[in-house]
Amino acid sequence: MKKQVLFILSAGPQGIHQGSCALIADLKEQLGEVCHVSSPAMPDPDYALWKAQIANEINALNGEVLLVGHSLGGSVLLKYLSEEDCQLTISGLFLIAAPYWGNDDEWQSEDFRLPDSFANMLPRISRLYLYHSRQDPVVPFAHAQHYAKQLLQAVTREYEGDDHYFCEGLPELVDDIKRL
Numbered sequence: 001m002k003k004q005v006l007f008i009l010s011a012g013p014q015g016i017h018q019g020s021c022a023l024i025a026d027l028k029e030q031l032g033e034v035c036h037v038s039s040p041a042m043p044d045p046d047y048a049l050w051k052a053q054i055a056n057e058i059n060a061l062n063g064e065v066l067l068v069g070h071s072l073g074g075s076v077l078l079k080y081l082s083e084e085d086c087q088l089t090i091s092g093l094f095l096i097a098a099p100y101w102g103n104d105d106e107w108q109s110e111d112f113r114l115p116d117s118f119a120n121m122l123p124r125i126s127r128l129y130l131y132h133s134r135q136d137p138v139v140p141f142a143h144a145q146h147y148a149k150q151l152l153q154a155v156t157r158e159y160e161g162d163d164h165y166f167c168e169g170l171p172e173l174v175d176d177i178k179r180l
Contacts, residue, residue, distance in 0.1 A: 008073030026169035074098030
């Protein structure tokens with residue numbers, strides 16, 4: 001049986017060569033033989049709407065699952081997991097260029113902000129990974145550093161350069177998923 005991968009994409013347009021589309025396509029191509037990668041369309045960036053959509057997707061799954069969140073998708077997925085009782089076995093959580101809401105003046109939104117003790121409220125997650133470019137022009141690298149301080153079990157993968165969308169794929173993500 002193939003592993004189940006639920007990919008929660010970034011905010012904004014998701015047409016060809018936009019948003020998370022290239023990254024999702026690469027994952028499906030690289031993991032297609034061993035994983036079923038689903039990536040639902042998400043509504044406009046409103047936490048209540050995203051939370052409902054994530055709940056629908058998670059409730060449709062069973063057994064063991066791998067969760068991937070890109071940009072806003074990563075931060076919302078983490079918030080959802082810290083607030084809700086998730087009955088799934090989460091073998092891996094992979095956060096790509098996720099903003100840490102409230103970390104600086106440009107990233108303020110009470111709707112998306114995590115509670116101070118969010119790390120203690122997460123379900124058991126076997127493996128947790130953070131992926132972030134040092135010169136990310138959308139979400140500053142300091143956000144990944146802040147997550148790393150809160151999520152001590154996380155493996156942080158840092159990249160030189162200014163990639164946020166990882167349109168050429170993210171080979172380390174593919175390798176990390178295959179290892180689980």
